[in-house]
Amino acid sequence: MAKGKKFVESITSMDEDFAKWYTDIVKKAELADYASVRGCMVIRPYGYAIWENIQKILDQMFKDTGHENVYMPMFIPESLLEKEKDHVKGFAPEVAWVTHGGNELLAERLCVRPTSETLFCDHYSKIIQSYNDLPKLYNQWCSVVRWEKTTRPFLRSSEFLWQEGHTAHATEEEAKEETLKMLNIYAKFCEETLAIPVIKGKKTEKEKFAGANETYTIESLMHDGKALQCGTSHNFGDGFAKAFNIQYSDKTGKLAYVHQTSWGMSTRLIGALIMVHGDDNGLILPPAIAPIQLMIVPVAQHKEGVIEKATELKNMLSKVARVKIDISDKMPGWKFSEYEMKGVPLRLEVGPKDIEKNQVVLVRRDTREKLFVPMDELESKIPELLIDIQKSLFEKASDAQNIRTFSAKTVEELKENLDKTLGFVNAPWCGDLSCEEKVKEVAGASSRCMPFEQPEDAGVCLCCGKPAKANVIWGRAY
Amino acid sequence: MAKGKKFVESITSMDEDFAKWYTDIVKKAELADYASVRGCMVIRPYGYAIWENIQKILDQMFKDTGHENVYMPMFIPESLLEKEKDHVKGFAPEVAWVTHGGNELLAERLCVRPTSETLFCDHYSKIIQSYNDLPKLYNQWCSVVRWEKTTRPFLRSSEFLWQEGHTAHATEEEAKEETLKMLNIYAKFCEETLAIPVIKGKKTEKEKFAGANETYTIESLMHDGKALQCGTSHNFGDGFAKAFNIQYSDKTGKLAYVHQTSWGMSTRLIGALIMVHGDDNGLILPPAIAPIQLMIVPVAQHKEGVIEKATELKNMLSKVARVKIDISDKMPGWKFSEYEMKGVPLRLEVGPKDIEKNQVVLVRRDTREKLFVPMDELESKIPELLIDIQKSLFEKASDAQNIRTFSAKTVEELKENLDKTLGFVNAPWCGDLSCEEKVKEVAGASSRCMPFEQPEDAGVCLCCGKPAKANVIWGRAY
Incomplete structure (x- = not known):
């Protein structure tokens, strides 16, 4: 078995079964566990730290x-x-x-x-x-x-x-x-x-x-x-x-x-x-909310000076980020997978060769990009990277939302859109309950909200064709 | 009615009725209120801030x-x-x-x-x-x-x-x-x-x-x-x-x-x-736990420059303590009583005459001592005073506990002590449940604990006279 694979292999891919992918992450990232009471959960330390x-x-x-x-x-x-x-x-x-x-x-x-x-x-x-x-x-x-x-x-x-x-x-x-x-x-x-x-x-x-x-x-x-x-x-x-x-x-x-x-x-x-x-490797946490922003994983930690250097870096970087170090006797690959699963924004790897070169390897959780960074630049580089990760995560999510936001003129068009690609659908509505209920019945979508930003002319209702009172965002909801 | 008297007058003295004194403070210091559910309470903002x-x-x-x-x-x-x-x-x-x-x-x-x-x-x-x-x-x-x-x-x-x-x-x-x-x-x-x-x-x-x-x-x-x-x-x-x-x-x-x-x-x-x-004027909070450590009360606040100076002091002192200012239109005397009731450790009074002299009046809640302090000494004086209040409160409470701690050799002596002055009673005990129950029955006291600090020779049991297993602290408990 390849190093560090086990964690990743055990999670369902989101395209295969989204609901299963979700509960896999809840469980494997140790966010929560089921309790003996129907429908209740135990919020585990890592999940509770996010809540804190x-x-x-x-x-x-x-x-x-x-x-x-x-x-x-x-x-x-x-x-x-x-x-x-x-x-x-x-x-x-x-x-x-x-x-x-x-x-x-x-x-x-x-x-x-x-x-x-x-x-x-x-x-x-x-x-x-x-x-x-x-x-x-x-x-x-x-x-x-x-x-x-x-x-x-x-x-x-x-x-x-x-x-x-x-x-x-x-x-x-x-x-x-x-x-x-x-x-x-x-x-x-x-x-x-x-x-x-x-x-x-x-x-x-x-x-x-x-x-x-x-x-x-x-x-x-x-x-x-x-x-x-x-x-x-x-x-x-x-x-x-x-x-x-x-x-x-x-x-x-x-x-x-x-x-x-x-x-x-x-x-x-x-x-x-x-x-x-999240992705198929687990949770991805924005740095602003992550209990651990940077996880230090020593490589070949049995070699002289590795744990010492890693600990020194931990103490230094604790001033600029929420840092933890893992010096348990698990293989580095296992640790990599574990903290990917837990969505830690940045991983720092440091081994004998890095120490020789006075550098470390930084790995971003969001892009999985690897960076070789001189040790004396870490104190400025890490806060920069955390800000950048925070920003890219928001941009990525905004893009994903934009791509999945559609417009429809009729309830049939709305249904067609949602059946093809789930997302938000903008459509005008007359304000009548009966039309809102019809959208639910025909397209299985509920009105999410009447956005504050409204077009000057809302057009005509997607159901009855009467003048629309407002543009509504429709969708299938959790 | 004298200024600021109303608050003080409305609380029962602790010597008169200790239970009433207690609930008066809970209510008047706005710590908690009764809820519509039997035996439950609403913890109000000031009480909850202590809990936080x-x-x-x-x-x-x-x-x-x-x-x-x-x-x-x-x-x-x-x-x-x-x-x-x-x-x-x-x-x-x-x-x-x-x-x-x-x-x-x-x-x-x-x-x-x-x-x-x-x-x-x-x-x-x-x-x-x-x-x-x-x-x-x-x-x-x-x-x-x-x-x-x-x-x-x-x-x-x-x-x-x-x-x-x-x-x-x-x-x-x-x-x-x-x-x-x-x-x-x-x-x-x-x-x-x-x-x-x-x-x-x-x-x-x-x-x-x-x-x-x-x-x-x-x-x-x-x-x-x-x-x-x-x-x-x-x-x-x-x-x-x-x-x-x-x-x-x-x-x-x-x-x-x-x-x-x-x-x-x-x-x-x-x-x-x-x-x-607490005392008959209300709560007294140790500075380390007090939501407000210093309350600033402007005197003659309608006069030019008073609120400005008080606010300036607030901004300055917020660096060294948890400070609030009360510029409501209540009379200063009312405010004094209110913050005494709430047990705020220090009160700062500042009026036109103080401003002229470049000084303020500080009043300690614990001793009610008045101090005239030059404004430029406040930043060092206030932390000192807060430390001193914290220390004196502990010493006062220790003295009170020592004065009320007695020794007894027999259950009758224990009862006599407690009937005269409630407190802790040290007395040796053989370890038998029946003797413990007898102390409860005869003297209405329960064993509070077997202190970690034990005499070399515990003596004989206060009930049965057999060799004692330990010295026990007895008392009537909440």
């Missing part, structure tokens, strides 16, 4: 825009969940119910939070009295539970980790501004940190969040041409405020309802990273 | 000692919980049971994790094969649920936040070393960061964790003389490994069971901070 980086960067973005973290209970009494009618209708069918505490039957059953609007509203109704108390800009990092029928690690699981922001404002304008501000933060994070291009837009009535006036979304395209919703931001208007009686006295002493928003992103982003950047 | 600091510092200590974070599901199938007999006996009476997912009755009910030994074991049994896979040093930050009858915010609630470390080792010695290492990390954290003196020791058989061979603990003493267990570390030996069949092949190829540990600290530490340092 996501948390750290997003959390700072939230704090920089004035948000504070809190923690709400994980249980919602049934009566509380029922207060906002659209909301309960959307979530009740998929919640887990606690009926017993110890050996006693509870007087009222509790659901494990699928999302926490009702808990935040209950709290806001107690702590908001005057305009001085506004805005409230709260966020929470936690896990939520939705009893899904079919599950896949990171993409759709019965329990997942996320953050949920919940804010209360004095005016409608402020709430709208907040909703869009957070969507823009999400888009910036996806594009700049995860190197995932997204389309920003508004959801249709059919696709919006249960209880929201408007839902905004960022949508991205996976390798297989299916769409993934990466984050959403909801404007609730004063609907929840009325249901939960959250009123404040304004400067004139008059009582008014607050206007609220909520917004969330989840561990699903790890699924997006796999499906946007 | 606890997390940040502890997490770094864990990582520095080679631990990695993971995430396990929040549900445990009943059959999994039942695998280790002592463990299930200890926890089953106080767990919350999920019986329905959506509208369907589950085939097997799931408990919401009260602790995650069984989940880690289940995972370890899948991923540990060889000695190369050991040790596994995992930790998890999450919330757990224990269906408590009587609850108090932070001290005992149906749901609380914590970290739980779970490790697997090749040998008994390594597991023992890990158990003690983590106990020492906990003690160091409590003493150096929270300024809370602790006694390290071993729990008796009666008080140890369900399923453990040995439980080690750090115990601290509250203002009212009651004991609080701040953290525990358990050595499981190979008990769980046998129940879950976690075996590895050693270097000779022979199969052996792993040895395991677990260890945890929780949001209960916030309760300890209140009850060890």
Whole structure:
């Protein structure tokens, strides 16, 4: 068996079976494992380290825009969940119910939070009295539970980790501004940190969040041409405020309802990273989010001075990157495959011959390009390369998205496109639910969003031929 | 009404009613609020910011000692919980049971994790094969649920936040070393960061964790003389490994069971901070954990140049401390009371007269001492003061603990001591459960621990008069 082959051979190619390729990476890159509970997962150290980086960067973005973290209970009494009618209708069918505490039957059953609007509203109704108390800009990092029928690690699981922001404002304008501000933060994070291009837009009535006036979304395209919703931001208007009686006295002493928003992103982003950047050798992580940016693999490490030099390089380069060294007794080829599978952006190989020449070999994970670099240039070269990898990954993903984005004038044309090549399809829509449902029925595609960028003249609806209200992006989605 | 009096007047004095004083601080310092779910709490931004600091510092200590974070599901199938007999006996009476997912009755009910030994074991049994896979040093930050009858915010609630470390080792010695290492990390954290003196020791058989061979603990003493267990570390030996069949092949190829540990600290530490340092004006936070170390309050802020100067100072001092400024339109006296209630270690007052003299007023929260400090000395003076406050708080708490630590030779003497002044009582014990139970029955005290530091001759048991096995610290506990 050739050195280092085993790891690579054991993964299904994405063209052969995309779903299998995905779960192979989840498993072989040691991101997650199945748990004994149906639809739940164990997030392993490497997967959790990615999540910790996501948390750290997003959390700072939230704090920089004035948000504070809190923690709400994980249980919602049934009566509380029922207060906002659209909301309960959307979530009740998929919640887990606690009926017993110890050996006693509870007087009222509790659901494990699928999302926490009702808990935040209950709290806001107690702590908001005057305009001085506004805005409230709260966020929470936690896990939520939705009893899904079919599950896949990171993409759709019965329990997942996320953050949920919940804010209360004095005016409608402020709430709208907040909703869009957070969507823009999400888009910036996806594009700049995860190197995932997204389309920003508004959801249709059919696709919006249960209880929201408007839902905004960022949508991205996976390798297989299916769409993934990466984050959403909801404007609730004063609907929840009325249901939960959250009123404040304004400067004139008059009582008014607050206007609220909520917004969330989840561990699903790890699924997006796999499906946007990965290849048949495994995961490819953008440097900005990679737990390990540079892996040092000594070659012929039993030879005198090799481990010492590799360790010296590690100490030196730790100042400019997140570096690890692997001096285990596995063969170098095995290590190469392992860190390719794990998507480490850069690999540094150093052996006796390199030491003689005072150079090292750098291998990019994205292009697999090999570079011979003098040791004294590493401190400047590595940050440069990491920036370049980050940039190329984004460009590559943008190109892939552009190639898979089509336009259609009719639902038949849309179907034809998607049947041939899955992707985003731009097509005009009249705004009627019946036409949206027909697209679903005929072409198996859902409306992903009405992009913020709209043509001057939207044309006519792809179904009914009436004047279109907006251009819509359609796709088959995860 | 005198300026700034309202806040102070509204809190119960600790001598009058300690329990009320405690909950007053929780509420008025805006640490937490009651939730609509029995026994659960909402951790508010200020309380959560303390928890974030606890997390940040502890997490770094864990990582520095080679631990990695993971995430396990929040549900445990009943059959999994039942695998280790002592463990299930200890926890089953106080767990919350999920019986329905959506509208369907589950085939097997799931408990919401009260602790995650069984989940880690289940995972370890899948991923540990060889000695190369050991040790596994995992930790998890999450919330757990224990269906408590009587609850108090932070001290005992149906749901609380914590970290739980779970490790697997090749040998008994390594597991023992890990158990003690983590106990020492906990003690160091409590003493150096929270300024809370602790006694390290071993729990008796009666008080140890369900399923453990040995439980080690750090115990601290509250203002009212009651004991609080701040953290525990358990050595499981190979008990769980046998129940879950976690075996590895050693270097000779022979199969052996792993040895395991677990260890945890929780949001209960916030309760300890209140009850060890607080006074009748509210919370007092050690600088090392305080979300705000220095609060700047401009005086006569409507006068020209005051807010500008205060802001300038804020920008300058942000380099050396966690600084905030309050330029809201509340009266300075109100602000003083508010930040005293919140336990901010240092307050800086600056008004027109101070600006003239190029000085500010600094007020220590712990001693309420006022200092007039030239502005150009602030950058060095503030870090000095913060270090001094941290040190004095620890010394004060140590003195308070020493004053309330007694010795007793008999159970009657122990009872007499505790009835007069609650505290720790040192007394020798023969090691028999019946004597331990008698102390509980007669004096209402439980064994807190057998301290690591033991006298050469322990003497005779406080109950039966037989030779003592160890000196035990007894107390009435939260």
